[in-house]
Amino acid sequence: MTGDIPKVNVAVKDRILLHLLEEDEQADRYVVTAALTRPGIAEACAQHPPNVSRAMRTLLRKRMVSEHSRSIRGDDRKQKTWQLTDDGREEAKNRLSELSKLKVLIRDESNTLLEVEACEAPGRLQADLSVLQILLHAQHEGVLTFGDIRFGLVKKKSEDTDLPPPGRLKLLAGAHATYHTSPPKTRTVHGRVDAISGLDDWFESGSPCMVIHGIAGIGKSTLVANWLGSHMHEVPHLSVCWYPCQPWDKAVGLAVSLLHRFGVDDKHDPYQLMETLPLTPGAEFDVDSWRRRLLAYLTxxxxxxxxxxxxxxxxxxxxxIVLDDVHHVTTEARDLLGALLDISKKAPLRLVFISRTTLDVYDRRDVHTRDIVQELPLHGLSIDEITDWVETMDGASADPEDVHKMTGGHPLALELLEIYGQTTHGDWLKFLDEEIINHMPPEEHELLATLAVAESPVKWSKLSAAVNWEGNPPERLLTYGLLLELEEGMWLHEALRERFQREVGTASKKRKASLK
Incomplete structure (x- = not known):
């Protein structure tokens, strides 16, 4: 998904031209603001000052800008400033016209993801932003969200176009669109008695964090949503924040949404938490300051x-706080997740992380000795659970053992069996390819692909030698049911085996030879 996000990359020269065009009303003035100085231009253009100096030398040679020494408002000494020449002004307008047509992604007030031209984004976001600011935020953040604190006050739309739009609302308005205050409605949970019991035990224990992990479509979010829905009836005033993480999410966006859920806004911010957020594109997010102030606030x-x-x-x-699909942000928001976990040890805050992979944002001792984090791996349904489900299906006559052998108990395969009556429906096979096989690490992919060419289960010693694997069988594949450890040896469920067997040719021949 990340690769599908429109790429925005504005050259330094273009940034400077657009910025100076925005400040063109100060041209030839004796006293100007710091926006025309090197530090001011660097901040507005999200550049280091030396980069601004280099770009200015090029623009001066091309006679796009002129250099002046002027008095700066609020400063006692004169500083070097720049302004556009006539040629530079014309070039800046041409670049503005072209760059305004670049596509950017935004989340509007209803949390709908839209792809719009940069010039349309300020209106959709109801924010007083220039095209340059839109492009820089898009370049550094990926997606612009309605109500983001860095965009300033939301401007209320007026139906009467003859009246100026009144300034309105508060900072963080619209942040609610990025999360939910209750779990989403999901399909029915079949089986999972032990997993539900594990969540109940965690809830009663008071442990700060629970991590539910498993392969795509195995039912992680469904399980947590159903479990949480029942507990919200038991604890009616429980404050829930269900945040569905997206591939384009950044640490700042997540932090803004969490502050909104904690009740921080422009009228109530006793610990100045908003000051810890970067208000300009490319600025650094001081996670440690955010952590310290949020901990003080929550306690x-x-x-x-x-x-x-x-x-x-x-x-x-x-x-x-439930962070669904948190694997999307573990790289981008690693420090923030660690800060949240640290806060949860000392504040009235509990965390549920739902992920396709195990997480490395905490120490293994937090799991095994400190009782700070509990982990719940989720795998395919058992034969007994499949039997109970199949018995409730109208017209389904599939043998539960055959279903388990073919699908490994994957809930999505069972759902498609219930709908279409096919044990291995094409939609599920496509899902296997796109969401599981294509995302495997190369060494795990090769191990399963080699096993798939065998005609019967293979002893681990033989399989590991064939693929040059050192150590024990991969725990992750065993936990998620992608690799089966039988008495006869290692094996995999038939649908997965069939998908790997499509890899024919030289690679397949080498794999067969390695098992002889």
Whole structure:
């Protein structure tokens, strides 16, 4: 998905031209603002000052800009400034016209992902942003979200175009569109008694964090959503934030949404949490300062009471943050996730991470000795669970053992069996390719592809030698049911085997030879 995001890359020269065009009203003035100085231009263009100096030398040679020494408002000394020449002004307008047509991604007020031209984005976001600011945010953040604090006050649309649009609303308006305050409606959970019991035990234990991990489509989000839905009836004033992570999400966007859920806004920010957020494109996010201030806020009972006074149920007993598909942001928001985990040890905050992979944002000792993190691996349904499900299907006559052998108990395959009556429906096979096989590490892919050419289970010693694998069988593949350890040896379910057997030719011949 990340590769599908429109790529925005604005050259340094273009950034400077667009910025100086925005400040063109200050041309020839004796006293100007810092926006025309090297530091001001560097900040507006998300560049280091030396890069600005190099670009300016090029623009000066081309007579696009002129250099002046002017008084700076608020400063006692004169500084070097730049402004556009007539040729530069014409070139800047041409570049603005072309760059305005670049496509950017935005999330509007209803959380709909839209691809629009850069010149249309300010109106859709109801924000007072220039084309340059839109492009720089798109380049550094990927997706622009309605109500992002860095975009300033949201401007309320007016139906009467004769009246100027009044300034309105508050910072963080629209951040609610990025998360949910209750779990999403999902399909019915079949089986999973042990997994539900594990979640119940975690909930009762008070442990700060639970990590549910498993392959795509195995039912992680469905399980948590159904479990959480029942618990919200038992604890009606539980404050939930269900945040569906996307491939384009950044640490700042996640931090903004969490602050909104914690009740921080322009009217209530006693610990100046908003000041920790980068307000300009490319600026660094001070995660440590954000962590310290948020911890102080969440542990300040008086501040929390003031924020939620008058609301139904009063202050929440604690916040439960569910980050769904958190594997999308583990690289981009690693420090933020670590900060959240640290806060959860000392504040009324609990975390549920739903991921396709195990996470490395915490220490293994947090799992095994400190009781800070609990992990719940989710794999395919058992034969007994498949039997119970098949018995409820109308007109289905599939043998549960055959279904388990063919699909490994993957819930999506069972759902398609229920709908279409086919044990290995084409949609599920396509899902296997796109969501599981294509995302495997090369060494795991080769191991399973080699096993797939065998006619019967293969002893681990023989299989590992064939693919030059050192050590024990891969725990991840065993846990997720992609690799089966039988008495006769290692094996894999038939549908997965069939997908790997499509890889014919020289590679297949080499794999067969390696097993002899």
């Amino acid at each position: 300040d009972a008086q501040a929390i009471r003031e924020r939620f006074v008058g609301e139904s149920g009063g202050p929440p007993p604690y916040w439960l």
